[in-house]
Amino acid sequence: MDLGLSEEQGLLKNAARDFLEKECPEAFVREMEEDERGYSPEFWQMMAAQGWQGIVIPEQYGGTGMTFTDLIVLLEEFGRALVPGPFISTVVLGAMPILEAGTEEQKQQFLPKIATGDLIVTLALTEPSAKWDADGVAMPAKANGDSFVLNGTKLFVPDAHVTDYMLVAARTKESASPEDGITLFLVDSKSKGIEFTVLKTIAEDKQCEVAFNEVRVPKANVLGEVDKGWPIIQGVKSKAAVAACAYLVGLSQMDFDTSLDYAKERIQFGRPIGSFQAIQHKFADMIIDVDGSRFITYKAAWALQENEPDAEMLVSMAKAWCNEATRRVVAHGQQIHGGIGFTKDYKIELYFRRQKWMELMWGDADYHRELVAAKLEA
């Protein structure tokens, strides 16, 4: 039992921190908020040169074949630097399910290009009902000759407008159990009948409304089996939830570090505000929340990686906890900064807005607490 990083993970973490401090400064993060695409192809290629898009892709498909927990260590650094763009979408929502459920042909087609940074992918799951459960997937896909035809709307789809392909969850059969009858399609984002609208969100990240109007998808583009897509989606959801946790851990750690520096420097009443106990005790509570978040996230990631029987429960525990703990951290971070925190002149507000984004993605605390309760009952 060892909660520390392996030597390899330590190297990855340091390399990522150095790279991101240089290439992903605050100015870049703000620029990408304004940018319609929300990412820059140059930066995307530089990340690919680091081997990051291919981090969990096996070497035979052009990746570096590292583990899920390695990816989590990297994503913690992404959270720290507030890395914008479709990385989690491409790697966690795209590459991982293709790797798990794809045919050999599909793997050959998609994974090497993802690894080289030549393919951007996402998952279109949620709809206007805004539900993470199987009954949230209502959009129909009707078999027609050698194709399926998709009609409907997907909502809150991360980075869809810049993707080359989308994994789209659609209903191919009505049945008593909502989990039965969902199919996952690999859809070319340039297919006729698809329309993207970028949503304006609190974090200025790029989530989209994706409208499907008579979109034809070849039957060969089904990922996994027809009607049996839900277990694949569940696997993605768990990994995405832990990825969000890792991003939140890094984000809240950086909010904490920034606030600590500020409290040591900001003088009021003739002394640093960090010398007031009201502020000091906030920091003690913040470090508990950051550390608490980090280690439950590691545990959940490790359990997923090792296929532990309680992995899903741990994922829900981690997401429920990180959601609320990191919100407490960034709220304290704002308070410690006083008036300056409420402005765009200073970076702390970026963490505050992005925390809420990641908190909502892949299930808020109430949602995951209910999943934990269901497991306690079992």
Place this chain on the structure above:
Amino acid sequence: MDFRFTAEEEAFRQEVREFIRREMPPDWEGVFLEEEEEDWKQGRAFVKKLSQKGWVAPAWPKEYGGMEASPALQLVYNEEMGYHRAPIGSIIQAVGYIGPAILFFGTEEQKNQHLPPITAGEIVWCQGFSEPEAGSDLASLKCRAVKDGDDWVINGDKIWTSNAHRSEWCILLARTDPAAPKHKGISFFLVDMQTPGITVQPTINMANVHSFNQVFFEDVRVPSSALLGQENQGWYIAAMTLDYERSSLVAAAVSMAKRGLDDLVEYCKETKVNGRSLLDNPLVRHKLSEMAIEIEVGKYMVYRVVSQQARKEPGSIEAAVCKLYNTEMDVRLANTGIQILGLYGQLHKDSKWVRMMGRFQKSYLYAIAMVIGGGSSEIQRNIIAMRGLGLPRG
């Protein structure tokens, strides 16, 4: 990053678990510290059996009756003891931090005199630190020790001394240089409680139990061998023991919390209200789920400290983080337990209507002691902020 225990550690876990099941007194209520007379006796008998296995102090060197167990093995031991509510309250102080202080700072003679009787399950120790005017601000203590020939003569009052009425020995902080700055004039003594001039006066705690005492020292004469470490080095030794105190209790406490939760979940499954199980009630589900998560988070805080120890990395605030979080979590858990039991939650264990042996009623009271004793929550926050994060003093 690897959360798996080794095969050896898992085997030890099984062995400890079976031992506890076999040797635990029948109908054991499993209170936090065995403070009532009958519980105390059963606890001491259990410790004697532990001692026959060589399991009283897993971390200690073999020559003093320990096992030289790795940090992970100690964790396994503490988890099992906690989860099964094993009655080891009488040795927690001696094993957790008094013995280690003697190990680090004692002479050969002191080690040989004091350590084997602890691992043999024969001797009970108490801690005479706090005074009426020196609680959180321990270094302002007034109890005096004055040199007289080779002896020391001690005068002063100690308060909140747990188990003093059952202890053979006591660790004691006394001022030996009143002219020095307050942290630099304190020495650390090992005092035989039979020494003439010591009076122990009971204090009844709010659970209506005689658990701690006031202890008066009047011209108590102890030999030079009573001094641990150097003269005026006492604060330094005490600070180390307080660090140990913080981490030693917590591993067992988190597992005990987990047991409390598991029992509560079982209770909710079995209890029907209007034909439906309590677990179907959304508010109950929410509370249980929240506690399950909070306990899990606390567990990995403990694991992190253990990992650091195993890697021999210097710790700083991790033990304080652990103590602070987990003792406050216990307060919430006890409250959750009582709330779910509703009106029954207030019943004492002796009531014929009692549910779940009144454990939450009791822990609701005792949890309040844990956020004060061993350095209050506020003191932990101060330590984290100033010692750990380098924030300036106010």
